[in-house]
Amino acid sequence: MFRCVDVFRDEPRKGDLKVLAVTVSSGVVVLVGAVFLACAVEMVEALTIVLAVGHTRGWRSAFEGTGAALAALAALVAIFGPALAHVPLSSLRLIVGGVLLIFGMQWLRKAILRASGLKAKHDEDEIYRETVEELRAISSSPHRDRIAFVMAFKGVFLEGLEVVITVLTLGTSAHRLGLAVAVAAVAVVSVGLVGVVVAKQLSTVPENAMKMGVGVLLVSFGTFWTGEGLKVRWPGNDAMLLAFVALYLAVTWVLVGYLRRTRALPVVAL
């Protein structure tokens, strides 16, 4: 017996497994991609700071600061995750859609400017060097290193806060908070392991391309959820997300090409 299931609107039941195997497609794939990429990018930034703190001031305080920040972030998810489930779904989707639309357009705008050479690329080596210089300039205490703790805590907490917002908003709106948290954990652990292996070479991660991908996915989700919150009936339901991804990728490609061409033109004095 088959029941038509929309993965974003209906709660799955035991008997829906076969249908879900077919319909877990565009929406969930885009959700997993958006959460994984966003978490990986933020983790690279946080890891750069933690590595700089650890190499310069010792690993104990760096790990303590990281642990405290992760505990604070976990507490935020535990408090706000279940609380968001009580917000009426259409209001939640409208708020989440609006936030993702703004956040996604900001990411995409930055990535387009970087790709077209109008903004300096995010250089992890440079950030690492600056953080190390800053830390070396401050004298350390022989016992507990408060500066290193605070630096590691701030780095992980601030970058992690963006991850928490992404995971909570995308996860709760799609009725897939558990999946979003699991994907985020996989991204954080994967980047953490890679970071430990490559140590200081985080600059080799194609961060701008990843940020561009996250921007496209966030704007796509933002458009989709804003419409859902305003009771817009999308043709093809969640398959429309793929159309949005294609649209925003095309716009990004055209904008980067246009800006590169106009940047290359010689300036003529009149």
Added chain:
Amino acid sequence: MSDRDRPWPVRLVKGFAMFWWDFLIGDTPELFVAALVIIGVVALLRGAGHENTAAVIALPLLAVVSLVVSVRRAAKSRR
């Protein structure tokens, strides 16, 4: 009165407000305004006119226009 002299709850609330300000507005207030305009236009189309097709077209189209305007504005200021 410096930030360090304020009681910690005040600093916490201020920090929380600053985070959301930077997160949503930051150096791109035009994108924040654009999102409000997009929501307003689509709500009008859906609420007043029950125009689903127009809303389906208007929402992504307005988002694209907002992005293009913001990128061009940034490109001009950087040249």
